Amino acid sequence: MPTARAARSGSWPARLALLPLALTAVVAYLGSILWSLRVSFSASRTFPSDSWVGAAQYLRLFANERWLLSLQNLAVYGVLFVLACLLLGFLLALLIDRQVAGEGVLRAVFLYPYAMSFIASGAVWAWMLNPIQGVEAVGHALGWEAFRFDWIVDPDRVIYAIVIAAVWQAAGLVMALLLAGLRSVDADLWRAARIDGIPTWRIYVSIVIPQLGYSFATAAILLLTAVIKLYDAVVAMTQGGPGTASEVPAKFIMDHLYGRANIALASAASVMLLLTAIALVSPFLYARSRAAARGA
């Protein structure tokens, strides 16, 4: 049956009620994005100026070693973080779904890190991963003298250390989303497949997992959004170090906005970050709307 919505006469209070939202969306979101865009084409340093330098800031940006390193770090981090979270989260969801006992406890255990701040989890992982008193030292104390686990101070591996902490924090989110997806699979499908004598693993592969498309896409969207915003955990764990080995774009922007007072370059970087976000997230948003249309 067609559902009726409002009649004309009622929409004035509704418009009034939506005014704060409209202001937020137009002024705060759209306005500040446009502002950043404009500034990125200027020669602004500490304060915004009206100058116009075309794409000069973007050329400088992509000649900047630190920015390029940030991008490279973000790419490595993003791929590893998203894949590891999806894989671990999926395994956990699957096993919890199969496991009869202890579901509530297990779910709480896997998800609690997501309730903590990145600063807090960064702090504890920095402590655990520091080679002098942390896990490496435990290995040595147990008599494994050759044990090396000093990624957090190794410029070539520090980004992996951040991945570990971030996966610990976010895998539970994927678990929760996929578990909800698994649970929404029609129980009659399970019964029908069992009566047809189909093995459990085959039910998962052929029937259940294809229905999780929407949940996977949702998880990917949330994880990628988090990748782009990666900042707090780096600050807490390494402050971008050792040296500049764990610099990331969001931190590059913050440093140039504040420490280095180069807001034009920072704005150019933030525009690039925005474009990256759109490029990464939109395919998944599209895939998800397709999955929703299919009813998956």
Next chain:
Amino acid sequence: MNRSPLAARVGMAAFLAVAAAFFLLPLYVMLVTSLKPLDELRAGALFAWPLAPTLAPWRTAWSEACTGVACEGVRAGFMNSLAIAVPSTLLAVGLGALNGYALALWRVRGANWLFGLLMVGAFVPGQVMLYPLVRALGTLGLVGSLPGIVLVHVVFSMPLMTLLFRNWYASLPTELFNAARIDGAGFWGVWTRVLLPMSAPMLGVAAIMQVTGVWNDYLLGLVFAGHDFAPMTVQLNNLINTSTGTRQYNVDMAATLLTSLVPLVVYFGSGRWFVRGITAGALKG
């Protein structure tokens, strides 16, 4: 569901146990480290139970540790975070409920456009909007003030809060809305007298999401709260990254636990509601 073969079940249980240990390990390490005196923080004793458990690190973290210039512990940060989180949550949840109601049940021209823009806002990295907002709030004299940081939190949480309530109100039977309209209730009457009293579950979920989100924020607090209202996360980061003197990891860990206390209590106290908030906000776009 099928019962799996014994070997498979043992394997699954073992994997889950190992995974649970991995997830619990940091919590355990935080706890034992925070209870150890400084001289027990020697190499190789990361996982060891404290020989002489002490609450001194907690006291230091709470009221003596140096967080930047001042050495008054994270106590001030706790009060600041509280002062920020309470109004931010009330305002954001209230506005989100109102927005969601208006968007889900009333036809307003341009509403789809508005909602689309809002969802873009959800994916935009905060850094893109940060400086323009600093300038704007600076003009209003709100940077470094409590109203300023609360306003920024409300602005940044608008997409999630609106989405939560839009989905919630859209899931209610339309006939209820129609019945109230025929009974003569207008835009505000339908919301305050019929729908809001039914919204307790979603109000709870949204409040949980918002409290944890605001409490765990670092970036906005760093930029907008200024020195006087620096939230706990900012103080914690100052504490653990202070370069002066020897690192007192036991104090660091006590401060970390103190900072995580509110969200963890909310999380463990609210049980499934937290999960519901995550899935409700994420699963329907």
Next chain:
Amino acid sequence: MAAVSLQQLRVNLGGREVIPGLSLDIAEGEFLVLLGPSGCGKSTLLHAVAGLTDIAAGRILIGGDDVTAADPATRNIGMVFQSYALYPSMSVEKNLSFGLRVRRLPRAEIARRVHDAAALLQLTDLLQRRPAALSGGQRQRVAIGRALVRDARVYLFDEPLSNLDASLRATLRRELKLLHRRLGATMIYVTHDQIEAMTLATRIAVMKDGVLQQVGTPDEVYSRPANLFVAGFLGAPPMNFLAGMLATGDNGPRFVAAGLDLALDRAAVSRDALVAGRAVLLGVRPEHVRLDERGALMARISLAEPTGAHQVISLEWRGGVLQALDTTQPPLSEGSEVRCTLDIARASLFDAASGTRL
């Protein structure tokens, strides 16, 4: 209470024309049932009357007032919904009085009306309960009561009984009929259930694809359906249709089909329409297929479906299958050969091309 007049009403939903221009006058005190299959636009029409759906063109008058652009709140209507739509956070009493409280009626007046409605609907003992603590039938009574306390000019019912089980539905149907008789109020009732339509209506309006097919008393609509759709939609088991041709015989017009040649002199059709050579469909209701030993039509019972009071039999003959009612005791058995006649006086003739009644 008041008369309702719909004039050239057009409704679009999501860019689709659901009702392409519909006019209907409902007299004061009438119980009009909008009947049709799901998706025919009957609920949309009701929502338009209520003001819950915007209309693209046309006018709606209630008691002579043009309410086309009026807010639902100001139309002074009462409405009962399929899902009851009771406010879950309010007690039965608060549910009943909500509309009155919104309109700021005096307290004593509210109490009196709630008391009266509760007494009328046997809800007095349930006033302090929440909707969640009520049974389906009780909930529906509260929904009806909520409409009644408003003392509205028109009462609208949107498939109010379809969520109830069969026996409860029959009980509430009777109660609704008595209620209408007692109040004499104007009621517009949407349903896809022909029994509800037949039992409740003073007039039935049959709809299909947003267009009124026929408006008339239950007897008119059942006995003299205006077209093939109405003929087929009302009646269970449905009307039998026989394709054939009109011809002229010695004693007047005849209906000729494969293996069948019937005189139409008793048919309730004007002679002018009975043009020889015209392709027609003869519609005969199952109860008008008479088992008759001297009947011209020979058939075999291919299927018998007992319903308790009687049985529905499928009669296989040269020209196809006819459904008939068998009320004999003991009932006839499957496979037996019977003869029967068709009651031409109560049959309907439809033009084969247009489907309209001759």
